[in-house]
Amino acid sequence: MSALAVTEPAGRLESVSTGSALELRGITKMFGALAAIADVTMTVQSGERRAVLGSNGAGKTTLFNCVTGDFLPTSGTIRLFGEDVTTFPAHERVRRGLRRTYQISLLFGGLTVADNVYLACRGVSRGRFSLLRPRRGDPLLHRAEELIDAVNLSESAGTLVAELSYGQQRQLEIALALAGAPRLILFDEPAAGLSPTERAELIRILTSLPGHIGYVIIEHDMDVALRVAESVTMMHNGRVFKEGTPEEIENDPEVQALYLGGGHG
Numbered sequence: 172m173s174a175l176a177v178t179e180p181a182g183r184l185e186s187v188s189t190g191s192a193l194e195l196r197g198i199t200k201m202f203g204a205l206a207a208i209a210d211v212t213m214t215v216q217s218g219e220r221r222a223v224l225g226s227n228g229a230g231k232t233t234l235f236n237c238v239t240g241d242f243l244p245t246s247g248t249i250r251l252f253g254e255d256v257t258t259f260p261a262h263e264r265v266r267r268g269l270r271r272t273y274q275i276s277l278l279f280g281g282l283t284v285a286d287n288v289y290l291a292c293r294g295v296s297r298g299r300f301s302l303l304r305p306r307r308g309d310p311l312l313h314r315a316e317e318l319i320d321a322v323n324l325s326e327s328a329g330t331l332v333a334e335l336s337y338g339q340q341r342q343l344e345i346a347l348a349l350a351g352a353p354r355l356i357l358f359d360e361p362a363a364g365l366s367p368t369e370r371a372e373l374i375r376i377l378t379s380l381p382g383h384i385g386y387v388i389i390e391h392d393m394d395v396a397l398r399v400a401e402s403v404t405m406m407h408n409g410r411v412f413k414e415g416t417p418e419e420i421e422n423d424p425e426v427q428a429l430y431l432g433g434g435h436g
């Protein structure tokens with residue numbers, strides 16, 4: 172389907188859905204003389220679940236920052252659902268269904284789980300930025316409950332975020348990313364720092380997300396990545412090093428050499 176996208180007449184791409192959620196063409200991001208990412212080309216289909224692997228400093232988070240609009244790439248183009256968004260501000264990408272979670276938590280610690288999720292639902296609807304208490308019968312309250320349930324936090328709905336375990340906070344971040352109508356979510360190392368039990372819970376949550384929601388997940392742990400993704404992009408020194416199915420990547424001698432050789436931080 173990506174082949175179709177690049178051979179379509181240019182004018183049609185703006186209006187016709189090509190089936191791709193994300194198309195990166197030749198993305199480079201320079202920090203001074205350092206190419207944090209260099210000539211990255213990658214296509215993620217709608218609903219696809221992709222893992223991005225690579226050692227510390229490989230350029231994974233920088234890639235996400237370019238996709239979200241936090242950084243403008245130095246060169247290259249970014250298409251989101253067929254539309255060129257390379258220079259669009261971040262909120263315009265959110266409007267098109269893009270979400271992300273961060274390596275470092277950005278939650279409101281003084282609010283409850285339910286309030287955080289309700290506000291996230293509210294933030295992408297009309298009346299955003301309003302901090303009014305929800306009224307009974309507000310459909311967003313019901314939606315918030317569904318999201319809290321989807322990340323298995325129903326029993327903690329009334330708990331202050333600051334009192335949640337680290338793993339529960341990560342689960343809450345996923346609920347926030349699900350608010351609104353996401354079509355593609357970027358997860359930046361959601362399993363980092365989780366206990367084995369919390370990790371298993373994360374895998375369960377990710378694999379039970381609705382099928383139309385695609386995601387790209389940055390993951391250090393090969394075992395987690397291989398369980399939640401159907402395709403893998405391996406990055407090294409800012410470049411795409413390998414692409415393939417989880418099985419292909421796992422059994423690739425060059426990937427194994429990179430991992431075993433300590434290149435994996």
Ligand SMILES: Nc1ncnc2c1ncn2[C@@H]1O[C@H](COP(=O)(O)OP(=O)(O)O)[C@@H](O)[C@H]1O
Binds near residue numbers: 206225226228229232
């Ligand atoms: N804002 C920034 N300013 C300068 N250099 C940066 C910035 N962000 C990342 N880098 C550098 O870009 C490279 C890739 O970093 P990053 O994308 O965070 O890698 P990863 O997420 O794969 O660990 C690293 O060498 C890092 O030091």
Ligand SMILES: [Mg+2]
Binds near residue numbers: 231232233274
């Ligand atoms: Mg990173």
